[in-house]
Amino acid sequence: MTVVGVIGGGQLARMMIGPAIELGLELRVLAETDNSSARDRATSVGDYHDLETVMNFARDVDVVSFDHEHVPTDIVRELENAGIAVHPGSAALAVAQDKIVMRQRLTALGHPVPEWAVALSPDDVTEFLSTHGGRAVAKLPRGGYDGKGVAVISDPADVTAWLDAGPVLLEELVEFSRELAQLVARRPQGETAAWPVVETTQVNGVCAEVILPAPASETRVAADAAELGRAIAEGLGVTGVLAIELFETPDGRLLINELAMRPHNSGHVTIEGSVTSQFEQHLRAITDVPLGSTESRHPWAVMVNVFGAMDTKRYARMDSLSGVKVHNYGKDARAGRKVGHVTATGNDAAGTASRARAVAEIFSTDI
């Protein structure tokens, strides 16, 4: 039996468990804590910054993959040097791990990105602000997620602490009409499969809703996004699932916001919405078997995140919403924490969205 080792015990690893069982793969997880979201398959608990911990975990698996981008590149390279298959590999992963590297590589490949610069000093910030209408998005190159490590700034003083720690990425504040996400999977031998582009809604920098497919994207936008997704996956040599967060501008251009080289919140909607979910596809891609169909099962699928608490006692309130699927990440309650999501499918976008929101609302109150 092929053994897949996932570093990181969050909900992404958790949601690989079911598909791994159906595919007949043995999934093992190196989790951060005893009570991780993926605890059912956490065969090891330890610090992924520690080379020995990671090597001990990886030694007996057939392929290593990730629940997040935070494993140090040096450790990923050590795994590769030891002859262990790692997907995505260190060269690709390095691009997702550092936003400055990502901007450099995407620019070198000729892909559309917001205007950007690297600031090493307050003067660099002042200069960028002066040529971009007095405002910019500042990003820490490493370690950010869900809006953390990202700030809209109008003064060099806003990033003094970040500059003290090292280079800061500055980007133009894009005037976008909406945000999209393109998911694509790629096998080591090169096969790629793109899902239809989705529309995402962020609240306070955190993904709140996703709709599959992105409304009014039947023609050019969808084709452009899919082509961009494949080109980036190939250009960077990504293996596994690649998620590309995009801005759509009022004049119809696509600009790349962020990359993630793993299943992604914008792809949870594929569990019910698509013939092949991002979790199954990631496992197929990293074990290098033919990819599954990315065709949609329904005209519309809408995912809504649940924050705070996911109390199974509240399932009792779902009587009239029997078609909405609930995904519980098995996490302790904490205000603002992503603890689950719900997905509705249907024949009309508005009705599908309102059913998903109604069930998410059941779980999102009273903590």
Added chain:
Amino acid sequence: MTVVGVIGGGQLARMMIGPAIELGLELRVLAETDNSSARDRATSVGDYHDLETVMNFARDVDVVSFDHEHVPTDIVRELENAGIAVHPGSAALAVAQDKIVMRQRLTALGHPVPEWAVALSPDDVTEFLSTHGGRAVAKLPRGGYDGKGVAVISDPADVTAWLDAGPVLLEELVEFSRELAQLVARRPQGETAAWPVVETTQVNGVCAEVILPAPASETRVAADAAELGRAIAEGLGVTGVLAIELFETPDGRLLINELAMRPHNSGHVTIEGSVTSQFEQHLRAITDVPLGSTESRHPWAVMVNVFGAMDTKRYARMDSLSGVKVHNYGKDARAGRKVGHVTATGNDAAGTASRARAVAEIFSTDI
């Protein structure tokens, strides 16, 4: 977190693992062997005929359910006497455990069954044969499955050994036009949900293919089957999933062949075919939360069993069949063994069936 304990570590328990994770339930399995199909959640390994083993397993769970019907009724009653929630309960389960009891109860409830009798002696067999055209179906009351413990007979000598062991159920050999299966779920508080009736094809007494919905069952047959399913679930007080194997006669009547009070091979097709799979629904029913929609996701879904071996290396041959979903039971190869299944979905019955068969064929050869 609600803890569900399943007795039996076969593929039915295995296929509950994914849905349990998504629902945020903790699933524990009492498996027969270390290498059971459901080994990922086998928190105990032991003999379900041993009261102490079962009690130790069940003590800390919130609800007990089953992968098969073979747990002795006395042990199920002991669990109930100890205040443990068991679904289905001992009174319902007893009906599924003994085919004579089943015939008695269904007859008493007025449901349509083949003509039947209990034979205690060769003379009883001779008499039944003489009034039924010289042939009959003989069944061992307990312990049979997948065609084992069932025989078509024309002479009392065919069942001498069975009669030595105890009563034998005799049934008329029904002239049926096809076999159907009706699945229904029922909660302890009484809510029921029926899936559309499916058509099943048996080969040598073993389920080979299932099509959802049963072709040409749009009107009366489907309504009759669903009504029968609900009536039996209510009449017997079943909790969880109930599967009813049916004969459809050339004149359009339905006769009850067998009952199973758990997820069933005829319901695997609901994983992709239905908004709510039988495995998720069983978990919802036994934990007494509102049932999910049993609506179909696609016009047609066809499941084909895989026998013998399920070698993941053969996934490499699936290039042109990317929409067919593979389910691997993680079992060692053995000729004739159910080791997995595949399901295709689509807009036409014939094309969907042929795609499913083509993928099943990949795995069914060369052992």
